[in-house]
Amino acid sequence: MKKIFAANWKLNKTPEEAREFIIKFKNEVFKLPGFFNTKEVIIFPQAFSIEALSSLCAGTAIGFGPQNVYSEKSGAFTGENSAEVAKALKCNFALVGHSERREIFKEQNDNLNKKALLLQTLELTPVFCVGESLGQREGGKTLEVCFSQLESGLAGLDKAKRMIVAYEPIWAIGTGKVATSEQVAEVHKELNNYLQKNGFMNYQLLYGGSVKPENSAELLTLPFVDGFLIGGASLKVDSFLQICGHEII
Ligand code: PGA
Numbered sequence: 550m551k552k553i554f555a556a557n558w559k560l561n562k563t564p565e566e567a568r569e570f571i572i573k574f575k576n577e578v579f580k581l582p583g584f585f586n587t588k589e590v591i592i593f594p595q596a597f598s599i600e601a602l603s604s605l606c607a608g609t610a611i612g613f614g615p616q617n618v619y620s621e622k623s624g625a626f627t628g629e630n631s632a633e634v635a636k637a638l639k640c641n642f643a644l645v646g647h648s649e650r651r652e653i654f655k656e657q658n659d660n661l662n663k664k665a666l667l668l669q670t671l672e673l674t675p676v677f678c679v680g681e682s683l684g685q686r687e688g689g690k691t692l693e694v695c696f697s698q699l700e701s702g703l704a705g706l707d708k709a710k711r712m713i714v715a716y717e718p719i720w721a722i723g724t725g726k727v728a729t730s731e732q733v734a735e736v737h738k739e740l741n742n743y744l745q746k747n748g749f750m751n752y753q754l755l756y757g758g759s760v761k762p763e764n765s766a767e768l769l770t771l772p773f774v775d776g777f778l779i780g781g782a783s784l785k786v787d788s789f790l791q792i793c794g795h796e797i798i
Contacts, residue, residue, distance in 0.1 A: 552769060553713065553753055553776030554793040555571070555591040555676065556783030557616065557644065559614055564601035567594050571605045573786045581794065585610040588793055591642050591676070596630050599638050607639035614642035614673065617650055620663035622671075632664075636671045643668050646702060647678045647718045658701035665702060669710055676713040676755070676778070678704055679740075683720035691718075692739050699743060711751045715778040716740060721758025723780060730767055737773035759777060762791035 562570065571592070578584050591612040594602055602613045605747055619629035635643060645668070646661040665675040679690045679698040695716065706712060716736050721728050729734075731758050744752050756768055757778030782788040 550753070550775060551585075551587055551589045553591060553755060554789070555593065555642075555713075555715075555755060555776065555778045556646070556789060557593045557757070557778055558595060558598075558784060559616070559649070559780060560595055561784055562594065562595060562598055564598045567598035567601045568605060570786055571602060571611070574790065575605075575609070575611075577786060577790055578793075584793075589686075590793065593642070593644050593676075598642065599635065603638045603640075612641045614640035614644070614676075616644045616647065616663055618643050618645075618668065620660050620667060622667065632667050632671055632673060636673060640673060642674045642676055642713070643673045644715075645677045645756045646698070648680055648717055648722060652719070661702050662704050665706055665712075669707055669712075674711045674713060675706075676715055678757070678778070679716045680717040680719050680722075680758070686718065686720065693734065693737060695740060696743055699740070703747075703749075708747075708749045709751060712749065713753050713755060714740060714744070715755040715757050717778060718756035723759070725759050726769075727760065727764045730758070730771055733768060733773045733774065734743045737771065741773040756763050760792060762788055765792045766795045 596615050606613050614637050615630050617630055618632035619626050621752045622633050623631060643718045645664050650656045665677055668675045679695045681694040685694050718728050737754050740754055753775035754773050755776045756774050760777045760779045761782045
């Protein structure tokens with residue numbers, strides 16, 4: 550199975566900067582023969598930059614999509630991102646339930662579930678994020694929190710359709726504190742068991758939280774780690790490419 554390298558650009562990059570990134574990335578990647586035989590790349594730009602990416606990425610092996618969509622297709626929802634418009638812009642993925650959405654914008658599980666359902670009806674692949682806070686980890690609640698986020702977030706989804714789950718411990722996001730290999734391996738194994746047990750047939754599991762060129766090679770070798778969701782280190786072509794460039798064994 551291909552390893553997935555997903556870039557979460559958060560609130561960064563103008564359309565021009567997004568274009569420059571993709572042009573440079575494509576130039577570098579095409580020097581690496583067979584890159585896309587073993588790897589899949591997905592970019593989540595700021596919504597205003599999606600159109601810029603669309604013209605450069607649509608029809609290539611580089612997938613892309615918004616960092617958030619609203620749970621209704623269209624209507625009177627001022628300020629929200631439309632999944633239907635994302636589809637029209639040839640997006641193939643969307644992030645759902647990133648911890649910054651849950652924490653800062655108070656997004657709730659039932660609404661995140663609606664978003665994932667809507668994405669599936671539009672044939673967009675949800676990249677559904679789960680993860681515990683530091684307090685929850687220290688209280689031994691990591692798996693309970695992740696399972697309950699999955700249970701409500703994935704309710705009613707078509708289990709045969711592709712879905713990506715990103716495990717992102719909140720305490721590791723943007724903090725420079727990467728989870729240890731043991732911590733990642735344990736949670737990924739359990740998430741995999743959970744998804745298997747619940748009949749999901751077509752999914753991949755990403756790790757996210759301070760992934761950097763220095764720590765990514767080891768994390769990528771762990772069982773049930775199918776790739777990464779990368780924030781800070783995805784903003785520069787060089788560091789992103791160093792992470793994606795690891796040999797896949
Ligand atoms: P980080 O962000 O790599 O900067 O920790 C990851 C994410 O928020 O998806």
